[in-house]
Amino acid sequence: MERTVYDESHESFRKVIREFNEKEVVPVFAEWEKAGAVPRDFFRRLGELGVLGFDVPEEYGGPGPTSFKYQAVISEEMARAGVAWGHYGVNTGIVLPYLLRLATEEQKKRWLPGIVSGDLLLSIAMTEPGTGSDLAGIRTVARRDGDEYVIDGAKTFITGATLSELIVTVCRTSPPTPTDRRAGLSLIVVERTREGFDVSRTLDKIGMKASDTCELSYTGVRVPAANLLGEEGQAFRHLTANLPRERLSIGVNATSMATAALRHTLAYVTDRTVFGKPLASFQNTKFVLAECAAEVEAAQALVDKGLELDDAGTLVPADAAKIKLIGTETAGRVIDKCLQLHGGYGYVLEYPIARLYADTRVTRIFGGTSEVMKTIIARSLGL
Known part of the structure; x- marks a missing residue:
């Protein structure tokens, strides 16, 4: 059946992505799978291509509001070529929208330009050992200490953390209420270089070999309170x-x-x-x-x-x-x-x-x- 979801601009974009995959990804993709991740510099190349900052306002280096159809074209072309761009989908399609919707003006100035260029990569840490889909069972704790949060806990099945500079971490900042087990959870952005943060293990998966999946540990990780994303206690x-x-x-x-x-x-x-x-x-x-x-x-x-x-x-x-x-x-x-x-x-x-x-x-x-x-x-x- 003829598809009508795309227009000429989407098809022109498709041609660019198809040529990019053929020239720069297909010849080296087997090496990426053996390595278990794409090279870090590849994301800077994606920044040059202009595909990391969809929806980022122009004042921070992005193109402004952009239809998700362009990201769909990228997915279709990766499948067609038999390749993957590491944790690109998590970085751009899943985590970036949180920052666009929730970040303060100061946070946007601090993070968005680097995200657009590929100098800052994103991952999100939700799942914990034993919790699975039950986010209300999260035990990673962020305790307020002056103008900082002190984070202790562990995460598992986290995509892209070995390459990412910023990890949006779901933490418990207050106990759940008697009527809502999901209350008291907050989103805190943790820089990978923070003391006490560690990628404790990379998991060996049966598929998606070019994208790393990790276990993370947080031991007394001190993060500025200014790294709180959105409202405290409203993560869910x-x-x-x-x-x-x-x-x-x-x-x-x-x-x-x-x-x-x-x-x-x-x-x-x-x-x-x-x-x-x-x-x-x-x-x-x-x-x-x-x-x-x-x-x-x-x-x-x-x-x-x-x-x-x-x-x-x-x-x-x-x-x-x-x-x-x-x-x-x-x-x-x-x-x-x-x-x-x-x-x-x-x-x-x-x-x-x-x-x-x-x-x-x-x-x-x-x-x-x-x-x-x-x-x-x-x-x-x-x-």
Whole structure:
């Protein structure tokens, strides 16, 4: 089906990103995966390309208000090329919006220009050992001491912390109330160089090899009170406000990966000969890929609707939950079927389908599990 979500400016931007990937990412991506992260200077190159500061006001070096569709184009082109830009999506698509919405004027002057240039990278530390999706169970404590916070605790499954200069950390600044377990949480920006802060371990994942995922420890970390982001005790409200965009972005990524898997598999079954005939000539192959194509287009239509709603400022949590649920579950099914058509070769990392299979699995977990998405959707139905 013809997509109508993009205009000429988006397609011109797509051409720039496609050429950039072909020249500067594809030739070295295997090295990045072996290293477990992209080179730090690569993000400064992204700053030169102008893709780190979407929505940053012009007075801080950014382009001003920018449609999320441009970030969607980047996701689609990364999937098409079979590459990833490390924790770019977390930095620009997830954490930056918190600063744009919540930072004081002093904080914006201090941080935004470096974020636009790539001199300052961002990550966010929410999850803790044993908490999972239950943010109310956070135990990392920030105690006020004069004009500073003293932070003690631990975080896990944190993306991009080994490269990031600024880590937005969810801390408990006061006890929960009897009626609200989520009360008393605050967002505090911690500079990686602070004494007592440590990336204690880098986790070895089954996928997303070019993006580091870490465990963090905070031992008496002293941070200026001026690093409080937003209102003290209101972290849960701040986090919730950003979740629809985050979940839309995950739906975009998952659907882009499913589209790439379908394209790779069509090429493979056309070239592959089995029992003296092209694999594409078998009825089973035709039926499987026809089903995959229909599922991917259905998911894409939902994603495109979400992009339009986001542009209009009307994307609500239940809509975003539907997009993430359908996008990620569809990608899981489609990529699994595509790998099956590759036979044994699908299990070998030399073939793009193997990386897509490993990378897509986590999309049903991070940003809220599929089960959490179903709960949100059910609640919107009055259940």
